[in-house]
Amino acid sequence: MPDLNFEVINAETVTFAVAPMLSFRLRITNLDADQRIQSVALRCQIQIETPRRHYVPHEQEALLDLFGEPERWGRTLRPMLWTHAGVTVPPFAGETVVELPVPCSFDFNIAATKYFAGLEDGEVPLNLMFSGTVFFEVEDSGLTVEQISWDKEARYRLPINVWQQMMDHYYPNSAWLCLRRDVFDRLARYKTEQGLATWEQAIESIIPARGKSLDDVSVEGSLPS
Numbered sequence: 001m002p003d004l005n006f007e008v009i010n011a012e013t014v015t016f017a018v019a020p021m022l023s024f025r026l027r028i029t030n031l032d033a034d035q036r037i038q039s040v041a042l043r044c045q046i047q048i049e050t051p052r053r054h055y056v057p058h059e060q061e062a063l064l065d066l067f068g069e070p071e072r073w074g075r076t077l078r079p080m081l082w083t084h085a086g087v088t089v090p091p092f093a094g095e096t097v098v099e100l101p102v103p104c105s106f107d108f109n110i111a112a113t114k115y116f117a118g119l120e121d122g123e124v125p126l127n128l129m130f131s132g133t134v135f136f137e138v139e140d141s142g143l144t145v146e147q148i149s150w151d152k153e154a155r156y157r158l159p160i161n162v163w164q165q166m167m168d169h170y171y172p173n174s175a176w177l178c179l180r181r182d183v184f185d186r187l188a189r190y191k192t193e194q195g196l197a198t199w200e201q202a203i204e205s206i207i208p209a210r211g212k213s214l215d216d217v218s219v220e221g222s223l224p225s
Contacts, residue, residue: 001146002134003031004040008126008156009097013166020104020170022162024085024128025097026154033094035136038143040089042132044100048080048115049155052125062118066111079127082112086132106167106176116163123157130154 007027014021030037055063060070067076085102105113116124130152138144179187191202 002035002037002136004130004134004148004152005029005031006128006130006152006154008128008154011102011156011158011162013162013169014101015169017101020106020166022102022104022166024100024102024156026100027095027097028089028092029095030093036091036093037089038091038135038137040132040134040148041086042089042098042100042130042148043084043086045084045129045131046082046102047127047129048082048112049125049127050080050115051077053122056120059119063115066114066118080111080115082126104163104166106171107178108176109178116160119160121160123159124163126156126158128154128156 005028007029009025009027011022011024014023028040050067055070055073060073067073083102083104085100087098087100089096089098107113108117130148131150132148134146134148136144136146187199187202190206191199194202194205196202196205
C-alpha cells in the first residue's frame with residue numbers, strides 16, 4: 001500500500017488565470033520508492049493557523065472585525081478554513097513535484113480575505129490537510145485503489161507579500177466591495193443626482209473626513225432613501 005507524504009516547496013502567483021490564483025508547488029514522496037503510482041486524485045483543505053503568528057498593533061486594529069479586542073484573542077484566535085483545492089497527480093515512482101492551484105477571493109465578506117488583507121508583513125501559517133484516492137499497480141492483482149490516510153498534512157508559512165502581489169497583479173490599486181442590491185441602487189441614484197463621474201467620488205462624498213463622526217455629514221452627503 002502506498003504511503004504518501006507531502007511537502008510545500010513554495011507558492012507563487014498564477015499570472016494568466018481568469019481569477020486570482022496561487023500555485024503551491026508540492027513534493028510528494030512515496031515511502032516505497034520502487035512502487036509505481038499510476039495516478040492520484042488529490043484533494044486538499046487549507047486552514048490558516050491564526051494563533052501561530054505575532055500581530056503588530058496595526059494588524060490587531062485591522063483584524064478587530066474578525067477576532068474582537070486583542071485582550072480576547074486568547075479565546076477568539078482559532079484555526080480558520082481558507083479554501084479547498086485539488087489536482088490530479090500523473091504517474092510517478094518514488095517522488096514527484098506537482099502544482100496545486102489554489103483559487104483566491106477578494107470578497108471582503110469572506111473571513112479569509114479579511115484576514116489576509118489585514119496583515120502588513122511576515123508570514124501566514126498554513127496547514128494543508130490532504131485526502132483523495134491513489135491508483136497503483138499490484139503484482140498479480142492489477143490496478144488497485146486506496147484512500148490517502150486522513151492524517152496526511154503539510155505545514156507551510158506563506159509570505160504575506162505573495163498574496164499581496166497576487167492581488168495587486170489582478171486588481172491593481174483596487175478592492176472589491178459587495179453591496180446589497182437595494183443599497184447599490186440608492187448609491188447609483190445618488191451618484192447620478194450629484195453628477196459624480198466615478199463610484200469613488202460618490203463614496204468619498206458621503207464618508208466623513210477623519211476626525212468627524214457620521215452625525216457631522218451634511219444632508220447633501222447622504223444617500224437617498
